[in-house]
Amino acid sequence: MAQQQSARYDAILLSSFGGPEGQDDVIPFLRNVTAGRGIPDERLEEVAHHYRHFGGVSPINEQNRQLKAALEAELAARGIELPVYWGNRNWAPYFGDVVARASAAGHTRLLGLVTSAYTSYSGVGQYREDFEKATAGTDVAIDRVREYFDHPGFVxxxxxxxxxxxxxxxxxxxxxxxxxxxxxxxxxxxxxxKASGAGFEDRVGLGEGGAYVAQHLAVAAVISEQAAPSSPWSLVYQSRSGDPRTPWLEPDINDAIEELAERGQTDAVVIVPFGFVSDHMEVMWDLDNEALETAGEHGLKARRVPTPGVHPAYVAGLVDLVLERVNDVPDAERPHLTALGPWPDHARIAGGAVVDQAAESLEAASR
Incomplete structure (x- = not known):
């Protein structure tokens, strides 16, 4: 098959959170995650037991290695000649090192595939900040695909x-x-x-929970309608951390399971970790350990649904998202399964600065 090369991009940057790969990595990793908050190592050790339980190894890095390989295979099968780099926010390979390698190889127009499907500061803002730091003073520019919470490949x-x-x-x-x-x-x-909805107030269904809650509710409705229309459903949360005096989204899944059992109208729960693209530590510990144990303690049968991981539909969907940007596909032709989508594209990060792509295009057209 003839190879196709993008005129707009010369490489893909698979972008993720990162995680420790041994017991000695755990505290340094948690220092990275909590940088700037002044949390002492004694406190970090209190929350390190999840990683210690699994030998200090987070599953996320191996999952990203597998996803990188799956993306490379899908790109090759379609005849798309774009190398795939992989970088993390909080552990090696760090974005800065990967950007330097890409630049040295002559790859300066990167398209970021971020392993976060929804709109939030941690899923969008922090990646933008890290991309700015990584590209500062370089010749590398990074775009990123849109949030894909309601893309068919993810759903x-x-x-x-x-x-x-x-x-x-x-x-x-x-x-x-x-x-x-x-x-x-x-x-x-x-x-x-609430802040996740800033600038998107005209989107359907945004309330006090902003884009983050609205996107999850919309996707949950689609999944239930297609897969389990006769079963009741609810949106619940996990992995709350931080100052207990600060209000966080509720209910916690364990509290919700206990409440369902007390009502006496439920015999089983199906746990759907649709906030995650793969089996992160939070899935393995908070759901496979704590939530399933809570269900059992209350006499409820439980099943935990797999995350996308390297599911063929998910991998193909990510490549479809790449082609959207490569081919400048209009919004009206971009696949989405809810009234909230398709979510808009992001501004480019170039040399550590955010570039207004609309203004850039207008300027180019006027030359």
């Missing part, structure tokens, strides 16, 4: 997972009406959730 794995889980429970004699679907995502402070 399809969850639809399949919910359908499979509810079918398994039905085969065990549990009626769909007594199976509760719990859509779970990472909790964030209420103020951060």
């Amino acid at each position: 399809q794995p969850f639809v399949e997972g919910v359908a499979d889980a509810t079918a398994e429970l039905a085969a065990e004699g549990i009626a769909p009406e007594r199976t509760h679907i719990m859509y779970v995502t990472h909790s964030i402070p209420n103020t951060a959730a």
Whole structure:
């Protein structure tokens, strides 16, 4: 198959959170995550036990290695000649090192595939800040794909997972009406959730929870409608941290499971970690350990739906998102499954500065 090369981009930057890969990495990693907050190592050690339980190794780096390989295979199968780099915010390979390698190889127009599907400071703002630092004083510019919370490639794995889980429970004699679907995502402070909607007030359905909550609710409705229309569902949260006096999004999944059991109308729960693209530490510990244990303690059967990982639909969807930018696909032709989408593109990060792409295009057209 003939190779296609993008005139706009010469490489892809798979961009993720990062994680420790051994016991000696845990505290340095947590220092990176909490940088600037003045948290002493004694406090960090208190929250390090999740990683210690798994030998100090977060699964996220290996998951990204697998995703990188899957993306490279999909690009090759389509005849798209774009190398894939992989960089992290909080652990090696760091963005700055990867940008330097890309520049040395002559790759200066990068398109970022961020492993965060929703709009929030941690999913958008922090990556933008890190891209600015990484490209400062370089000849490298980074664009990033839009948030893809309602892209079919991201949603399809969850639809399949919910359908499979509810079918398994039905085969065990549990009626769909007594199976509760719990859509779970990472909790964030209420103020951060509200701020996630800034500038998008004209979008359908934004409330006090901003874009972050609205996007999750919209996607949950789509998944349930396609996979489990007879089962009740709710949006719940996990992994709350920080000052207990600061209000965060609720309810916590464990509290929600306990409340469902007390009502007596539920025999089983299906846990859908649709706030995550792969089985991060929060999924393995907070859901596979704590939430499933809570369900068992309250006499409820439980199934945890897989995250997209390297599901073919997800990998193909990410490449579709790349081609959207490569080919300047109009919004009206961009696939989306909710009334909130498609979410808009981001400004470019070039040499450590945010470039207004609309103004840049206008200037170019006037020459």
